[in-house]
Each structure stands twice: as C-alpha cells, then as structure tokens.
Amino acid sequence: METLSAAESLAALGHETRLAIFRALVQAGPEGLKAGAVGEALGLAPATLSFHLAHLSRVGLIRGRQESRFIFYSADYSAMGELIAFLTDNCCQGKACLPNAVCAENPDPRCNPEPACEGNSRD
Amino acid sequence: METLSAAESLAALGHETRLAIFRALVQAGPEGLKAGAVGEALGLAPATLSFHLAHLSRVGLIRGRQESRFIFYSADYSAMGELIAFLTDNCCQGKACLPNAVCAENPDPRCNPEPACEGNSRD
DNA sequence: TCCATGTTTCAAGTATTATCGAAATATAAA
DNA sequence: TTTATATTTCGATAATACTTGAAACATGGA
Structure with missing residues (x-):
C-alpha cells in the first residue's frame, strides 16, 4: 500500500460519522447492511449518509452491491488489513x-x- | 481508546504531510528529530511544519521535548499501539x-x- | 547586553469538506 | 402505467483545515 492511499484511507476513517459507519458494517459481517439501515442506526440524513458511503467506497474500505431495490454496503476486510499492515510496517x-x-x-x-x-x- | 479519540488520531494521520512526519519520527527512533530536521527532510515551510507538529502533538501521537535551543519530536509508540488495538478490536x-x-x-x-x-x- | 538561531504564533487568504433540503434516478409493487 | 420506496445527485451554505509571510518568543553564544 502506498503512502498516498494509506493517508486517504486514514482520512476516510478519521471522521466520527464515517468511523461509526465502518464499524457498523464490520459488525454486520460480510452480508453488510442496507444503506437505509445504516442511516437509521446512526440517525443520518439520506444525503449525508450517501456522501459518507461514497467517500468510504472511493477509498476502497467498503463495497456496495445492489440487491433488488436496496443497496447493501459491507466492509472490505482486506482493505482494512492492508491499512493495518501499512501502519505496523511503516509507523511502528x-x-x-x-x-x-x-x-x-x-x-x-x-x-x-x-x-x-x-x-x-x-x- | 474511545471512538472520538480514535477518529482524531486517524484524521491526524490522514494527511500526507503529517503521515510523512510521523513516519520520519518513527524511523528516527525514541530520540526523535529536531523540528528543523523534519522540515528540512520534507521541504516544509516553518509555519506549516509547526502547524502539523502541533496537530500530531495535540492528539498524542508525538511528543516534543526541549533540548537546549532545539525541540526534539518523537513518535509515541504506545499511542500508535492503542490506535492499532482500536482498529483490530473494532474495525476487524x-x-x-x-x-x-x-x-x-x-x-x-x-x-x-x-x-x-x-x-x-x-x- | 546584543545578536543569531530555532520554533511558534498571528493573520489573512485559499481550498476543502460537511450538511441537508429538494430534485432526480432506479427498482419493484399495485 | 402509476405509485411507492430506496438511494443518489445537485446546489447552496456553513464550517473547518491548510498554507505561508511576517512578527513574536525562547534559548544560547559573543
């Protein structure tokens, strides 16, 4: 993982709302959660939620998949693994x-x- | 480590310049580096450097100690350890x-x- | 004391990010 | 086809963060 990409991932998680979203998706497991369920759990306006989901997606920490009328988002564990590897290799x-x-x-x-x-x- | 503090640490590292500063300090070991040496290594204007050092200090990822006319900054490994612990415990x-x-x-x-x-x- | 050096603080300008209502898009059910 | 539901995009605004020159502060040497 290159430094720029690591910084982008760290920045993405460096926002309380996005960190909460990510944690919720991790807890939800590989299935993930409907976007709406995330918003409901965290009390976020739809546009705000979408903004943060897009941000996390852009840096590769989560993925969305359409399933009928819903979009399920799930954590990308390997991306998180790479980030932790970067930190242990470069920042420890x-x-x-x-x-x-x-x-x-x-x-x-x-x-x-x-x-x-x-x-x-x-x- | 609480969520807010984790988010603050992640945000602090989520900036290319600050991440580079932190890596340089980690590499330098417990001794750390003079502020000026960091600025020189990374080509930063003094005010910019000071701004980022202050930010990293504020969240506890680095520490400064005065030594004669210089200020040596060093990485706080235990803070990084707590951050990694937070990530493995909550985000994996x-x-x-x-x-x-x-x-x-x-x-x-x-x-x-x-x-x-x-x-x-x-x- | 005066001067030189290292670092921080201040102030101002610029850029980026976050929020959210409203409108648009997509999918499925009636 | 119309309607309802889920989500995103748009647009505008507000807030925050970044950068940097210049001034201030601190320390040590002459």
Missing part, C-alpha cells in the same frame, strides 16, 4: 506498538524489541 | 484483517477465523 518501531493482545500471544521476538530498532519500511 | 472481523505477517507467525486461531464472526467491540 519494529512491532513494538502492535496491540498487546497480539504480542502477548505471539512468540515473535519483534513483538518486544529493543528500544531502538531502526527503519522498517515497506513501500 | 475477529482478527481476520490483521497483517498476514503477524498472522503467519501467530498460532492464535483468531488470526484465521471463520468467515462470519460477529461483534467484538471494546469501548
């Missing part, structure tokens, strides 16, 4: 800042590295 | 979207869960 020190939950379970020594590991870029 | 499906590099090394079965795990919220 070794893997020092991986979630504790992961590190505690992970024998990989990079999980608790020396204080001053150096560059680990991916792009 | 189980841990399905953790980076492959992590999952490949990790015996935790949640790394490759069934397709349709349900809600796993943290807040």
